[in-house]
Amino acid sequence: MVKSFRGGVHPDDRKRFTAAKAIETMPVPDKVIIPVRQHIGAPCAPIVKVGDLVKKGQVIAETQAFVASPIHASTSGKVVEIADYPHPVFGCCSAIVIESDGQDEWAEGLPLTRDWRTMDSAAIKNAIRQAGLVGMGGATFPTHVKMSPPPEKKLDTFILNAAECEPYLTADHRVMLEQTDRIITGILIAMKALGVKEGYIGIEDNKPDAIEAMRKAVDNIVELSVVPLKTKYPQGAEKTLIYVITGKEVPSGGLPMDVGVVVQNVGTAVAIANAVEKGLPLIERVTTVTGGCITEPKNLLLRIGTTFEQAILFCNGLKEQPAKLIMGGPMMGMAQSTVNVPIIKGTSGILVLSAKDVNHGEERPCIRCGRCVDACPMGLIPSMLSILGERGKFQEAKAEYDLLDCVECGSCVYVCPAKRNIVHYIKLSKAQNAAMAAKK
Ligand code: SF4
Ligand code: SF4
Known part of the structure; x- marks a missing residue:
């Protein structure tokens, strides 16, 4: 028996562009940009310096914090820079830049x-x-x-x-x-x-x-x-x-x-x-590079630190003017302002959408149609969460409308005829509640 749940939506899955495409391995780029923060939790600190020679799989950034994961070199080469770089989640983050030596040589003892x-x-x-x-x-x-x-x-x-x-x-x-x-x-x-x-x-x-x-x-x-x-x-x-x-x-x-x-x-x-x-560290992952603007959508095995731009070029670049760049999927992914961000451990997709695939339209006041309530898989009242967020009533959203149960799936936004940016208000309310708790 096929199982299901209450609520939810049925967007066109658009998987046909890449579902039948076998995973292709993209060659190691000349340079990889590896952010020291690729997880939820404490950021790592670099333990290498500019000029160091590193091997593939070597730890290059770490922390003693429990809620954190060490970062490894995704190829062998020379550390040529440690500086702030665009980051697909945090906007900007310290990154270790490794110039590949072309050898792609494992650190001693790997694999075991x-x-x-x-x-x-x-x-x-x-x-x-x-x-x-x-x-x-x-x-x-x-x-x-x-x-x-x-x-x-x-x-x-x-x-x-x-x-x-x-x-x-x-x-x-x-x-x-x-x-x-x-x-x-x-x-x-x-x-x-x-x-x-x-x-x-x-x-x-x-x-x-x-x-x-x-x-x-x-x-x-x-x-x-x-x-x-x-x-x-x-x-x-x-x-x-x-x-x-x-x-x-x-x-x-x-x-x-x-x-x-x-x-x-x-x-x-x-x-x-x-x-x-x-004993192999997480230095590569499979990522879907797709969307209406990509010339040849693919599933790629990519080294961490490859830029979105390099991955897109490996798919023969863009065939039309992009309207939106997203890391992940269109429902829960994160919009990006540049292709110069690196692939990180959580990059499941690179999505380049054309204007016709982007949900345009101006946000209007809620008309209380209830569609978002029907679509919410968590049984919430998204319309109220958006209104309270818009009015700055963040604590009320948490105390009376179960704000923290929202999984930010975007189903409510998908069905809203008033084009309300409900998830934006929910994220804002969550962030404000977290800030208030931290202050206390
Ligand atoms: S984003 Fe939150 S409020 Fe909206 S449908 Fe998903 S769980 Fe419900
Ligand atoms: S779907 Fe949009 S317009 Fe309808 S009740 Fe929800 S927020 Fe309001």
């Missing part, structure tokens, strides 16, 4: 060979931390932190989030077809580290070939099952996914671990397998 079945939970989590893993669906929360719940939280279920519900994006789809066994290994390693015996792989039913491939792969693994999901946005939002697959509701303001669940992304599962079995 390890049998994860003989490793205990602590050793697996340590390998994951050392490899700098973060959630690769875009959230970039450090993976070792997500896998280290406090002792009072008892986990029983692992979910692989393979919904890939954002329009245009097909990176996870291709990874499921091309690296099926690595995903399964990553899931089994994560389940061992977490001590859970039940695992689910949730895939939207617009990817029947991926459902079939994953089903074949889990055929003899009793702990794992594939769950086909209805194609509906935001099927891949963690809380909706957990509800649809297990029937458990994450409490308001709570985390998946509150209901005994850990969710990981497809790319992260592969990265777990590579980190634990081979």
Whole structure:
């Protein structure tokens, strides 16, 4: 049976541009720009200096903070600059610039060979931390932190989030077809580290070939099952996914671990397998480069620190004047003001949209049509959240309208006939509440 949830929207998925395109490896650029902050949590500090020679996989920035992930060189070469550079999430961030030596030589001891079945939970989590893993669906929360719940939280279920519900994006789809066994290994390693015996792989039913491939792969693994999901946005939002697959509701303001669940992304599962079995750090990822302006949309394996511009040129550049550049998908992705930003660990897509694909129109007052309420998968009243945000009533939005339960999926914006920028007001209200809490 195909599973679903209340609310949500049905945008044209536009995956046809790249769904059938095998992953292509882009050559290492002459220069990579590697930001020292690529995760949620404390930023890293550089531990190399200008003039140093580095090898691929060498740690180049780190911090002792627990909620953080180290940063590694994505190729071998010379550190030629450490300076502020445009950043796709933070606007601007210190970055380590490495000029490639063309050798692409691994740091000493890499890759190594390890049998994860003989490793205990602590050793697996340590390998994951050392490899700098973060959630690769875009959230970039450090993976070792997500896998280290406090002792009072008892986990029983692992979910692989393979919904890939954002329009245009097909990176996870291709990874499921091309690296099926690595995903399964990553899931089994994560389940061992977490001590859970039940695992689910949730895939939207617009990817029947991926459902079939994953089903074949889990055929003899009793702990794992594939769950086909209805194609509906935001099927891949963690809380909706957990509800649809297990029937458990994450409490308001709570985390998946509150209901005994850990969710990981497809790319992260592969990265777990590579980190634990081979000691390989997260220095590359699969990214979909697509949108109406891209001459030849592709799924690319890219080194961290490649710029958006270089990736777009590898897709034969632009065929028409771009109206919008986005990192990620069109619903939850982040608009960019320049192509000179680097690919980071959370870059699932580079989307270049033409004017006809961009939702134009002036924002108007709410007409109380209720469409946003019907579309909200979290059962919120988005119209009120937008009005309160607009009027500066941030605390009221939090106390009376469950502001913090909003997953910022953008379904409300998608259906709003008044073109209200609801998510903008919600983000503003969240930021103001956080600032007030910090002040206290
Ligand atoms: S209010 Fe938040 S969770 Fe609800 S539809 Fe809008 S963005 Fe999504
Ligand atoms: S969809 Fe837009 S116009 Fe309709 S109630 Fe929601 S915010 Fe108001």
